[in-house]
Amino acid sequence: MNTEAIMVRRLGRVPYAPVFRKMTEFTCQRNVSTPDEIWVVEHDPVFTLGQAASRAHILDAHGIPVYETDRGGEVTYHGPGQLVVYLLIDLRRRFRKLYVRELVYRIEETIIRALSVFHLDGERRKGAPGIYIPAHPMYGGLQGAKIAALGLKVRSNGCMYHGFALNVAMDLEPFKWIDPCGYHGLAVTDMRSLGFSGRKDEVMQTVLACLSSELACSLKIADGMETEDDR
Numbered sequence: 001m002n003t004e005a006i007m008v009r010r011l012g013r014v015p016y017a018p019v020f021r022k023m024t025e026f027t028c029q030r031n032v033s034t035p036d037e038i039w040v041v042e043h044d045p046v047f048t049l050g051q052a053a054s055r056a057h058i059l060d061a062h063g064i065p066v067y068e069t070d071r072g073g074e075v076t077y078h079g080p081g082q083l084v085v086y087l088l089i090d091l092r093r094r095f096r097k098l099y100v101r102e103l104v105y106r107i108e109e110t111i112i113r114a115l116s117v118f119h120l121d122g123e124r125r126k127g128a129p130g131i132y133i134p135a136h137p138m139y140g141g142l143q144g145a146k147i148a149a150l151g152l153k154v155r156s157n158g159c160m161y162h163g164f165a166l167n168v169a170m171d172l173e174p175f176k177w178i179d180p181c182g183y184h185g186l187a188v189t190d191m192r193s194l195g196f197s198g199r200k201d202e203v204m205q206t207v208l209a210c211l212s213s214e215l216a217c218s219l220k221i222a223d224g225m226e227t228e229d230d231r
Contacts, residue, residue, distance in 0.1 A: 005220040006089070008038045008208060016046040016067055016078060023086055023161045024070075030159060036094060038163075038211075038219065039086040040204060043078040047178060050074050050151050057179035064174060071162040073129070073151035074182035081170030081190070083204055085163045085211070092158030094217070100154055104129055106214040107164050111148045113210040114166070114203065120194050122147060130181065131166075133189060145189035146180060166207065167191065168200050 011019065019041060026037070047058060047066045050073035057075045058066060064077075078084060087107075091098050108124055111131045115122040121139075122131040131148040133139050150164035167190035175188040191203065212219045 003217070004035065005218040006036045006038055006215075007222045008040060008219050009222050010204075011039055011041045013042040013044065013080065016043045016048065016065070019043075019086070020067065020069060023088055026088055027155065027159050027161045030088075030090070032090075032093065034090070036089045038208075039088065040208070041084045041086070042080060042082060042200075043084060045077070045079040045174065047075060047077055047174075050076075053182070057182050057184075058177070059179065060177045062174070062177055064177075069151075069162070071151035071153050073149070074180075075178050076149050076151070076165070076181060077174045077178060078165060079170050079174060081168055081192075081200070083166045083168050083200065083207060085165075085207065086161060087152075087163045088159075088161050090157075090159050091154065100152070103160075104150065104152070107150055107211075108148075110207065110210045110214045111164065111166055113214075114207045115147070115191070117206050117210075118191065118196050118198065118203070120191060120196065128181065128183070133194070139194065142187070142189045142193060145187035147189050147191070147194075149181060166203070168203050169196070 045064045047064055049068045050071045053074045112122045121134050123134045125132050129150055130146055133142050133145045135143045148166045151162050152160055153162045154160040169192035170190050180186045180188050208219055
């Protein structure tokens, strides 16, 4: 296993298109010695379609941009108040043998553990990647709602990109304009709706700490990346 620290870049709030382009370029141009990176972002409002997505699941975009991507999964929404984490990792070099199913499990466990720090519960749902609110009376009408989504792309050489998104404190209305992850009527929620009143930075730090533990690697915070020229 590669023990080199993974560089974390905090990019702030940025449009989706330039980040998607940059992480695709990063993955195409990397070689066996290119350091792994994690990008933490908050996107301007955007709908993104995975490789399995159908545009029929966008009921009414209301003028929000729509981008087709090469990640797994269906349609989702990104917007302010959501923590998005992109994992640009050479899986073969870092873990030798780590199957995608196990990687997904570790990412989901990262989110579950992070939520628990803020006294919130999350659970997996068989056949539907992501994290959901459990069926417990304390969550009222939010039982079963989705709070985090993930979509990955792993190339034949073992290099991956894309990642996961955790809803912290956002406008949830745009989720009603799509069939989230391809499921008609799927409820979507965020941490604020469940009672969280802290800062997004607290959530980011907690998620990164849990991710570091789940991937058994250290993380190194670096400067951000210039993206304004691509707006």
